[in-house]
Amino acid sequence: PLSVSPAADPAVISPQDPTLLIGSSLVATCTVSPDFPLKAEDLYWTLNGRRLPAASYAALGPSTLSVALARLNGSRQQSGDNLVCHSRDGGILAGSCLYVGLPPEKPVNISCWSKNMKDLTCKWAPGTEGETFLHTNYTLKYKRRWYGQDNTCQEYHTAGTYSCHIPKDLALFTPYEIWVEASNRLGVAVSDVVMLDILDVVTTDPPSDVHVSRVGDLEDQLSVRWSSPPALKDFLFQAKYQIQYRVEDSSEWKVVDDVGNQTSCRLAGLRPGTVYFVQVRCNPFSIYGSKKAGIWSDWSNPTAASTPRSERVAGGCDPKGGEQNTTLRRELKQFFGWVKKHAYGCSNLGIKLYDQWRVWLQKSHKTRNQVGKEP
Numbered sequence: 001p002l003s004v005s006p007a008a009d010p011a012v013i014s015p016q017d018p019t020l021l022i023g024s025s026l027v028a029t030c031t032v033s034p035d036f037p038l039k040a041e042d043l044y045w046t047l048n049g050r051r052l053p054a055a056s057y058a059a060l061g062p063s064t065l066s067v068a069l070a071r072l073n074g075s076r077q078q079s080g081d082n083l084v085c086h087s088r089d090g091g092i093l094a095g096s097c098l099y100v101g102l103p104p105e106k107p108v109n110i111s112c113w114s115k116n117m118k119d120l121t122c123k124w125a126p127g128t129e130g131e132t133f134l135h136t137n138y139t140l141k142y143k144r145r146w147y148g149q150d151n152t153c154q155e156y157h158t159a160g161t162y163s164c165h166i167p168k169d170l171a172l173f174t175p176y177e178i179w180v181e182a183s184n185r186l187g188v189a190v191s192d193v194v195m196l197d198i199l200d201v202v203t204t205d206p207p208s209d210v211h212v213s214r215v216g217d218l219e220d221q222l223s224v225r226w227s228s229p230p231a232l233k234d235f236l237f238q239a240k241y242q243i244q245y246r247v248e249d250s251s252e253w254k255v256v257d258d259v260g261n262q263t264s265c266r267l268a269g270l271r272p273g274t275v276y277f278v279q280v281r282c283n284p285f286s287i288y289g290s291k292k293a294g295i296w297s298d299w300s301n302p303t304a305a306s307t308p309r310s311e312r313v314a315g316g317c318d319p320k321g322g323e324q325n326t327t328l329r330r331e332l333k334q335f336f337g338w339v340k341k342h343a344y345g346c347s348n349l350g351i352k353l354y355d356q357w358r359v360w361l362q363k364s365h366k367t368r369n370q371v372g373k374e375p
Helices: 319-342 348-373
Strands: 011-014 019-021 026-032 043-047 057-061 064-069 081-087 092-101 108-115 120-125 137-144 163-166 175-184 187-190 194-197 208-214 222-227 238-247 254-260 264-267 275-285 303-306
Touching (some): 108 175, 120 137, 238 264
Antiparallel strands (some): 011 026, 043 081, 057 064, 175 187, 238 275, 275 303
């Protein structure tokens, strides 16, 4: 005859660790081992630590108690919900994990970028709903378009929850096929295949050696200079830059888009006597003739500089001097408005015209002062 080992479990729950769709119903049974003097009426059930109502129980034999669960919700934790059979005194006789959830959806929105043509990082979204209530594993795979061997990415979560990093062994001038597979206890879903060439998705480090300085005594301008990305110096490429700046007491950045491929820029129309924070970023494009638009780098660390304070006109108590000061401020305001409207940002035309206008204004002001001093 079959003998029971002294180490045998006190009871057995069936089914053991089932996987169910949300909204499903389940009838589970707890059968006590013959070696334990417990009857069905000595048992009760808990789900995630909460006692289930006796109305959901049914005695299916002298030592077997069932529980009926209807319209199950998604599991509270991806490791499963704990369904436990207890003895009357609270002792645990047996347990089962319920995995209740949804099959994975097809991953979407795959995007990739290569840092200085040395690696490849891709990220994606888990589908329209995303939450499956079950542990879902995502695997990024890739291969050269004309070669049959699939490769699996190994370094996950490097750029967020749904991302993977391929650090090396990537070929240039060769299109890659890239896709993501999602799998859990209820199924598998595969994304659409994305085709890309490394040269089309290159980004780089932020511009280095960013310097911001005053432009002589001009109280409304700052000069910005920086270096092109050194990591790409040995490659044939073009670069365009953007600048953003803000005043010290504001969180709102203003962006200058028309910098082009130059590595210096003069910001005009600034407030006198004000501290500004400036950042620069780079977009390498047309690498070895690529037709793609390129990917912007991160912004450089903020660099701070202040504009000079406005100079006051001497003899401020003289009514005539006050009138001249008011006239100058009105002329400055008019010209600044023209510059902002017609030559915003780093436009060389606007800067040159402004410098010429300042020279003329100073000469004109000196002439008026000399005339005023004549007897």
